[in-house]
Amino acid sequence: MPLLHYSDDDPDLDFNDTDGEPGEAAAAWCREVEWSRRIVDAASLEDTGVRRRTGTQVSLRTVLVQMMAEYARHNGHADLLRERLDGTTGM
Incomplete structure (x- = not known):
């Protein structure tokens, strides 16, 4: 999954890019949570x-x-x- 709030050119993108709507940020967070849950469900804690x-x-x-x-x-x-x-x- 691509990094949403980081790039080599702007490692502080999460603080520097504050444009956008709160609803968009919440939806992006929900997508990230779902993706993370899939990763955790498919893995072992020792991976x-x-x-x-x-x-x-x-x-x-x-x-x-x-x-x-x-x-x-x-x-x-x-x-x-x-x-x-x-x-x-x-x-």
Whole structure:
């Protein structure tokens, strides 16, 4: 699958190209999620690939754990922003 938010010419494309509609971004995210689920369903957690930047081997298990941590961080950031907006903490 082609990279959507990265190119050798503009590695920060995800931050530099902010044109477009939110609905388009949500639809692209949904397509990426579906594609990722197919990959995970067809693979073993011990299957390995090569990191693009370093060329080192990495297991699918490691990638999934890192993605869970990344999502948790983003959810925490969103919660901090929400707390600043509405003045409440917790749920």
